[in-house]
Amino acid sequence: MDTKVINGNRSRPDHPPGCFEVVKGVADWLLSRTDVRPRIGMICGTGMGSVPGMINVRNEFAFEDIPHFPVSTVKGHAGKLILGFIGSVPVMCMKGRAHYYEGYDIAQCVLPVRVMKECGVTHMMISNAAGALNENFQVGDVMIMKDHVNFLGLAGVNPLRGISDDRFGPRFLLTSRIYDKEMRQMAKQAAKELGYESQFHEGVFAMVGGPNFETVAECRMLRMMGIDTVGMSTAHEALAGHHCGIKVFAFSIVTNKCDMEYDSGYHISHDQILASGFRMELMIRMWISTIISLLSAELEKTKS
Numbered sequence: 001m002d003t004k005v006i007n008g009n010r011s012r013p014d015h016p017p018g019c020f021e022v023v024k025g026v027a028d029w030l031l032s033r034t035d036v037r038p039r040i041g042m043i044c045g046t047g048m049g050s051v052p053g054m055i056n057v058r059n060e061f062a063f064e065d066i067p068h069f070p071v072s073t074v075k076g077h078a079g080k081l082i083l084g085f086i087g088s089v090p091v092m093c094m095k096g097r098a099h100y101y102e103g104y105d106i107a108q109c110v111l112p113v114r115v116m117k118e119c120g121v122t123h124m125m126i127s128n129a130a131g132a133l134n135e136n137f138q139v140g141d142v143m144i145m146k147d148h149v150n151f152l153g154l155a156g157v158n159p160l161r162g163i164s165d166d167r168f169g170p171r172f173l174l175t176s177r178i179y180d181k182e183m184r185q186m187a188k189q190a191a192k193e194l195g196y197e198s199q200f201h202e203g204v205f206a207m208v209g210g211p212n213f214e215t216v217a218e219c220r221m222l223r224m225m226g227i228d229t230v231g232m233s234t235a236h237e238a239l240a241g242h243h244c245g246i247k248v249f250a251f252s253i254v255t256n257k258c259d260m261e262y263d264s265g266y267h268i269s270h271d272q273i274l275a276s277g278f279r280m281e282l283m284i285r286m287w288i289s290t291i292i293s294l295l296s297a298e299l300e301k302t303k304s
């Protein structure tokens, strides 16, 4: 595969970014450079930059050095793909992600998820920094995603749009059970074992296009719709993962509350969001390693 193509101009009409040949080519490129055969795929979002520190690293690649990979331009997203082990579990972990608002096609945004699948990933853990709409959520809390409202997907900005290739998954996909029940159960059990229960919730996330934060009217509308947290990532990745048969687990770290009142003097910035995330990293690391040790028994059972 040609690795010298420049990011942002890497697709050809006969090889669109989401096509199977490109995805397989990227997976083969990676697998030929590592001995790790990953089972868990991780996407670490804003504020989770040090979470991959728990990995016993075997190989690390900058996104820009991986053919076709979308490169993150957002502060706090290192743009590194790590292959290694958490305990005895082989993992593939993205330290940062590229977002739709950075200008990528939605199919390019989910290319790493499909590459994970082709590399052997069976379970995925995705994080996002999000604003809380639910009045009971506090900054520093975590919300396990039970479901999502994908505003982009509903409007047709959907990674499943375009030529349908059965090697990924079906044309028409059932999405009422995207977030794996067993993994959510393990995550709740892990929070309980660690004594974190009071900070953990389960709820509904909304993905919006960004990059602006929401108006007061938008926040009120989202809350009226029953949405608990809002962010600018994850739903498309979860959708692509579910589509290709990966078991998906995702969570929001609550980095801010949303602005529900006019003239409230409310202020939020990406730097504040990053700082809120950093404060939660130790807790998240403990929690994730507990989930992975609970998951490792299931992974053993399905070892090829």
Ligand SMILES: O=P(O)(O)O[C@H]1O[C@H](CO)[C@@H](O)[C@H]1O
Residues within 6 Å of the ligand: 044, 045, 046, 047, 074, 097, 099, 127, 128, 129, 130, 210, 231, 232, 233, 234, 269, 270, 273, 274
């Ligand atoms: O979704 P992640 O990558 O965690 O990042 C969230 O934080 C950024 C805003 O501060 C946005 O990119 C939003 O999507």
Ligand SMILES: Nc1nc2[nH]cnc2c(=O)[nH]1
Residues within 6 Å of the ligand: 129, 130, 131, 132, 208, 210, 212, 213, 214, 230, 231, 232, 255, 256, 257, 258, 273
């Ligand atoms: N859209 C959106 N994304 C976020 N990411 C972190 N906080 C927020 C927020 O309040 N809104």
